Amino acid sequence: MVAAIANGAVILLIAPLFEGVVRKMKAIVHSRKGPPITQGYIDILKLLGKEELRSTANAVFRFAPAVAFGAFLTVGLLTPMGGANLTGDMVAWIYFLTLGAAALIAMAAASGNPFSIAGGAREIMLLLSVEPVVVTALITAAVKSRSMRLEDMVAWNAQNGPCISMACAGIAFFLALQATMGKLPFDITEAETEIAGGPLLEQSGPNLAVTKLALLMRQVVYALLLVQVFVPWPTVGFWPVSVLLTLIKVLILFIIAAVIEAVSPRLRIDQAMNYMGRVLFVALAALAFASIGV
């Protein structure tokens, strides 16, 4: 329980830092100076003080950011990170993420802005192409550890890994990570130059800050799960050190993601679906390996 709350607190507090790092990294690739690493926090704080503009009186529009935030933070509580997590398994983990996505899409639809709804529809299509990969990777871990609980998967891999199937599943998860994080080339949902931010378009001020925090937490949670389930080594008994190690691994993932984002153009949704279809084969191969026991 305490460890779960610590999980959530760490994820909530550290998410904007990763955003700052990503922006700095992109600036370095672009040969720019770039904003300071704390820019993520500064943005959120600035937005909290700005006026909140509402294009509709719809209650869904008003409360959906909070629900998305809550859902992604709950996922944070469910994600193992050194200590124990709340009672829940991979199904709960995936469905709380889906709850958050559903809240974002409902928010987009409630805003009444056609750009937003287009973004929301893209979000679902992206989810439909990405989630099978994530799910297949997690099921591979479940088959290997004979359990659908995330902490059992982590423990199993830390003890008995590495093995071919888990490595293969980890690679598939990693190949899907860019899309789950909503970063280029899979920045299709928001696509600022195309649909002006999609679901975020009509949000402003504090609610935009909440939505942004929610999205940042989602990125951290996906990266964290990849690191924990598929690359849990080295295992350290002392809790704070283990958390720190995990966060460093997550940071490395974010840096890789930033470099990919800096050098790639945006894909169309059908291209993304094509790509994910191929990644799914990698994941299914992992599943096949797992079922023959390697």
Add this chain to the structure above:
Amino acid sequence: MLCNVEISLLLLILGALVVGPIRSWKAAGWTAAAVTAVATALAWTDALRVLTTGKVLYTPVAQLPRFGSELAVHIDRLGAGFLLLVTAIPLMAAVFSIGYMSRYTKEHPGRFYCLFQLFVASMIGVVSVADWLFFIAFWELMTLVSYFLVAFERDEPAVTRASFKYFVMTHVATAGLLVTAVVLWRATDSFAFVEHARGLTDAAPTVRHLLLALYLLAFATKAGIFPMGDWARDAYPAAPSTVSAVMSGITSKLGIYGVLRVFHDALPASATRTELLVWGIVVAALGVISALVTGLRAMQEGDAKRLLAFSSMSQAGYIFLAMGIGVAFSGPEGLPAVALVAFLGAGFHILNDALYKSLLFMNAGSVLYATGLRDLNKVGGLMAVMPLTAAAGLVGVLSLSGIPPTNGFVSKWLIYQASVSGGIQFAPFLVAAVAAFFVSLSTLGYSLRYCCTAFLGKLAPSREELNPVPKTMTAAQGILALACLIIGLSPYWVVSGLNMIFDSQKVFRVGMLGSLASVGAAGHASAAWNPIGLLIALAVCVLIAEAVRRLGGAAVRSVPTWYGGEEHADDEVRFRAHGLYSPFNTAFARVYPSIPLPRIGGTPSIRTMLDIDRWLFNPLVKFGANLVSSISRSHVGTPQLYLIWQVVGMAVVLAVLLAVVR
């Protein structure tokens, strides 16, 4: 001594007679709802007694010794579980129809409510007999009555076509049921469920598998499994929303009841391990294909009720997947824990789909009632005018897509556990698990397509004034939505109830706050779910978000929607349903195309034959009207004429008296 189920059956039939002549839709609706409520209460007392004590309720009514058949109320736990749903869902539908059916002002209410009461009675009959002859009798009555209910708007050619398709497809499938019943009757000289199960064991392997295939065909057709259940896509949209709610909510589940009777009750005792595995794979494969194909098709659909019809087919696929895994691992040599988890998932999903699918059909009915439209491209933003309906629809949609903490999550959680646990033993079920996750997301896609376009966004301009939705319609939906939430938060009692129905072995431990955790039975992949705990966590996290939001104390201001700096009327730039998911739908356009049916010669005459109005209702009414008018002709207001009548009457009475006395 009559048992309560019999009384409720008689009450419903009596109710059908009483409600028939009532001319006002309102009065007929209330009467029907009251009768259904009493019948439901009676049936529930019996069902709950059977469920808790486990003692089979057995009340013989009549014997047909020549056929070895017996009409008796015979309710075991499985039947009792279904009896609860088979009465509760129609009760909600009856409450809903008080308001809803009043839109058919031109029709006589008797045409609807008589049949509706008979429909409920026939469904109660189906789940409370243990004799294939009477099962088929009630089954046929159910099909026939529901055919007339589907064809309620008989002036629409599309409706007649759809109802005819429904009638033919289900009847062809029922013929299979008839064949199995007769073949096994010849082998065993009896129609009892138990005897037929034994007959199935003794039959030659080829015959046995042929019979099993026929059973599966008949029941899968009724359940709306693709491709046999293709009638559903036309029949559900064609029927009045009340009828689609009942049919999709519970009537189609009776097909699943049949599958359970054969593949859960009868088969495992006799079949070998391999046979069970093969049949399990067949059932599960049917389920996965149906779930995938219809789920993808629903994402392309623009008609609210047809979208829900595809969704019914897709959810039936889920149930079949779970049942298939259950069958594959049942039997003495199987893995009882895995089979049990699978059947728990199937049972829970039956309950859930009954609740939220009837809720959503009522919801689409409310939209139809208010706007007169089913086309999602034309409606929009209705949350502003019907907030309660929108809220109920939102709950239904979340529940349908299995979002925690609604009930839909729990059954999916069970089904995934079953497919992963089964997949560890037999790898193809792992692919089924992946497919099930994918379908679940496409469910989110199509249900948001419904919800977002109908309720969220800008209010679509309509040509006419919106009809205010009556309270009864909202109340029925509210109760169902509440049920979805309550069951979602305290799933342990449903799980323990289902545990009693399927197998007394415990696979879950109930922990604090009604949480469920697997006890680690052999072969069962460990899992845990704590609905209330996680709801509290979610609520706290949402409150944190609100607190963060208020940190800066920012002002709030209303502004017009931003259309890229240009000025547009809202309707000009509305994002219509057909535009949603278009890249995705282009990729999957050919997955479930509509195949135009060849025109069958001679159908008009058959349709005429099937039109009960033409050969029964209309002639009867005409006869009655003629009789009344001929009597009224005698009343002309001339006293002399009355005197003559009096004299003639007296003479007749005298003559009769004389004849009798002598």
